[in-house]
Amino acid sequence: MATKVVMEALSPTMEEGRVVEWKKNEGDPIATGDVLAEVETDKAVMELVARAGGTLLKRVVPEGTTVPVSQLVAVIGDKGEDISALVGGGAGNGGPAAQTTKPVADTTAQRTSMPPAPPAAAATESTAPAPRPAPPPGVSPAPSRPGASPTAAAAPGDGDRVKASPLARKIAAERGLDLHGVAGSGPAGRIIQRDLEGVAARPAPGPAARAPQVPAVQPVPAGEPFRDVPLTQIRKTIARRLSQSIGPIPTFYLTTEIDMERVAEARDALNARGEGRISFNDITIKATALALRQHPACNAWWQDDHIRYWAEVHISMAVAIEDGLITPVIRHADQKSLRQISAEAKDLAGRARERRLKPEEYTGGTFSISNLGMLDIDEFTAVINPPEAGILAVGRLAEKAVVEDGTVAVRRRMRITMSCDHRVIDGATGAEFLKTLKAMLENPLALVW
Amino acid sequence: MPTLTYRDALNQALREEMTRDDRVFLMGEEVGVYQGAYKVSRGLLEEFGPMRVVDTPITELGFAGVGVGAAMVGLRPIVEFMTWNFALLAVDQLVNSAAKMRYMSGGQVGVPAVFRGPGGAALQLAAQHSQAFESWYAHIPGLKVVMPATPADAKGLLKSAIRDDDPVIFIEGEMLYNVKGEVPEGEHLIPIGRADVKREGGDVTLICHSKTVTVALKAAEQLAGDGVHAEVVDLRTIRPLDTETVLASVGKTHRCVVVEEGWSFAGVGAQVVDVIQRDAFDELDAPVIRVTGADVPMPYNKQLEKAAKADPAKVIAAVNRVLYRG
Numbered sequence: 001m002a003t004k005v006v007m008e009a010l011s012p013t014m015e016e017g018r019v020v021e022w023k024k025n026e027g028d029p030i031a032t033g034d035v036l037a038e039v040e041t042d043k044a045v046m047e048l049v050a051r052a053g054g055t056l057l058k059r060v061v062p063e064g065t066t067v068p069v070s071q072l073v074a075v076i077g078d079k080g081e082d083i084s085a086l087v088g089g090g091a092g093n094g095g096p097a098a099q100t101t102k103p104v105a106d107t108t109a110q111r112t113s114m115p116p117a118p119p120a121a122a123a124t125e126s127t128a129p130a131p132r133p134a135p136p137p138g139v140s141p142a143p144s145r146p147g148a149s150p151t152a153a154a155a156p157g158d159g160d161r162v163k164a165s166p167l168a169r170k171i172a173a174e175r176g177l178d179l180h181g182v183a184g185s186g187p188a189g190r191i192i193q194r195d196l197e198g199v200a201a202r203p204a205p206g207p208a209a210r211a212p213q214v215p216a217v218q219p220v221p222a223g224e225p226f227r228d229v230p231l232t233q234i235r236k237t238i239a240r241r242l243s244q245s246i247g248p249i250p251t252f253y254l255t256t257e258i259d260m261e262r263v264a265e266a267r268d269a270l271n272a273r274g275e276g277r278i279s280f281n282d283i284t285i286k287a288t289a290l291a292l293r294q295h296p297a298c299n300a301w302w303q304d305d306h307i308r309y310w311a312e313v314h315i316s317m318a319v320a321i322e323d324g325l326i327t328p329v330i331r332h333a334d335q336k337s338l339r340q341i342s343a344e345a346k347d348l349a350g351r352a353r354e355r356r357l358k359p360e361e362y363t364g365g366t367f368s369i370s371n372l373g374m375l376d377i378d379e380f381t382a383v384i385n386p387p388e389a390g391i392l393a394v395g396r397l398a399e400k401a402v403v404e405d406g407t408v409a410v411r412r413r414m415r416i417t418m419s420c421d422h423r424v425i426d427g428a429t430g431a432e433f434l435k436t437l438k439a440m441l442e443n444p445l446a447l448v449w
Numbered sequence: 450m451p452t453l454t455y456r457d458a459l460n461q462a463l464r465e466e467m468t469r470d471d472r473v474f475l476m477g478e479e480v481g482v483y484q485g486a487y488k489v490s491r492g493l494l495e496e497f498g499p500m501r502v503v504d505t506p507i508t509e510l511g512f513a514g515v516g517v518g519a520a521m522v523g524l525r526p527i528v529e530f531m532t533w534n535f536a537l538l539a540v541d542q543l544v545n546s547a548a549k550m551r552y553m554s555g556g557q558v559g560v561p562a563v564f565r566g567p568g569g570a571a572l573q574l575a576a577q578h579s580q581a582f583e584s585w586y587a588h589i590p591g592l593k594v595v596m597p598a599t600p601a602d603a604k605g606l607l608k609s610a611i612r613d614d615d616p617v618i619f620i621e622g623e624m625l626y627n628v629k630g631e632v633p634e635g636e637h638l639i640p641i642g643r644a645d646v647k648r649e650g651g652d653v654t655l656i657c658h659s660k661t662v663t664v665a666l667k668a669a670e671q672l673a674g675d676g677v678h679a680e681v682v683d684l685r686t687i688r689p690l691d692t693e694t695v696l697a698s699v700g701k702t703h704r705c706v707v708v709e710e711g712w713s714f715a716g717v718g719a720q721v722v723d724v725i726q727r728d729a730f731d732e733l734d735a736p737v738i739r740v741t742g743a744d745v746p747m748p749y750n751k752q753l754e755k756a757a758k759a760d761p762a763k764v765i766a767a768v769n770r771v772l773y774r775g
Contacts (some may be wrong), residue, residue, distance in 0.1 A: 166732070167734040183775065193703065
């Protein structure tokens, strides 16, 4: 029984791939997992591996050919097997994508077999005061019920009473969580189990939580890596109005100038140890990650109907490559030492330029940094990398004359500009984050505090 | 293991118990010469003779009373009702005599009788012949209520019911008699009062009994295709209720839907929900929802009858609600 080898989606956004090089010849024995070919995707050169064993009977496309995902590229089977039917009619069809809709079809069939308005009003009963018709499967009863939408959380007039399922209360008690301020996604804003995923025992993002507190730089607490917060009405209005004004991502820019004297001294001292060189970029990554820990409101993803606040900090680092740009991610940058960050940044940038990054190495960032300082750019604005809500554009380190204590002094200064998605980050929110970042860089001992 | 119909599994249990204990006898309408309205007693008259397989007149109150009396003086009667709808006439004997005798005699006289027959709706038998009465009998202290859903459970539970020293209400299903399944040979006993997890899952518990076990399993199958893993708990015995199994499952899944064939008001599911809300309160992430028969006399019209019954689509809709799925 011959097996078709199709072009696989090797990255989340891949729609087509180019066969760079075949690693096996027709007639070669193949074991499951063998690398059949190198394929260039939109992001990187990746390996196409065999999903079945046998003999490579046919290479359907020559090297250098670009084919869409799920198109036939080769056939594996038993030696001497007749595959003319497969190779003749199979191209472009029969890929895995062809058969993904079955569950949906089942649901539809079942829905249409239901009487249009079942007189089964009493057939399902709940604790609700009035019986209501059983909704047909797949049809949510929520829209017809006032107050049942997730955004009805914390409805006015409820005072201090928190609506939560018994299980949610039990979990909160066990983990020491305060349910006040947790947005419930159940009917009438009821807090249910899933709303507590990601709410570890830490303050919710908000003005009160943004005060620079000692716990802010403790390791990420156990639990989920992020917390989804449904949009409040004001965030919805901000999102709608500002998108109308300026485009799909209503961006604004905040610039500040940082005195880098002490960072430069610290860096020189570290590098003088002769254990590898730390760059200003490495230090900026570390400081940004730590500042984000204190300002979770800036470490977030816009998700259309909610905002995902991340407890983990993963910094996307813009790297110029031939003909383009890619953003490898330094994961948990807030928890890594400068040396680790430096080594990782070098490795990622190097492999990015060789186009050898794996998809998981350039996706999943929570905040981006773009640095053009080494190209002598004083300052610039960077374009937000969605769904992230912020990106920092870092300019060059330059000696400047500054007025200090009434006299003019020469100081090394650096200008940074943060682009903010206004649907997530407000002006003051972004400014406070930059203030923390600036304070850290001007007093680099804060990096090890 | 041989595959038998539910009907033949019951027949096997009757034959084995009548062979094992000559105090056991069967009585009811058409159980002898006609071999049972649903052929559950096929071959028994020929094998055990007319003293132990007794055809009665159409007198439910009368022969139920004879059964109670026979049990009081040491026999082990099995009283077949052609359906539990007809047994309404015998309720006085079941409630006032069978259920009360041990209590009112100060423990001196028990009633080791089994009252059995099909309950609930079949197809288009209309309002008077399509009723699920298990909650009536489960309401009465002194009665045990057993409702097997599979052939193996039917055999194992009927044998246990016949050996029980107290009256057992044993409710079968007309639509179940042809269901096939593997049935252990010989001494296969299932204790009364023990529920059975018919399918394991971690996302939601479906509690059901008798015919709704099939409904719940079908719903669970469809939900699995959608990534939802339902645990199906078959109560098997309504009273005494196996609260331990129910609570263990709800403690695992945190969400529960209770399915039954009968009417909602004061139904079996209401009792189950009572136990859950009291003893598993802190485990619940959503209110328990019940799927029941519609609160109307069963319509004769085929489409209306279908709409009035609990079915997999209604169970799935309820599951979506307890899971807060759109």
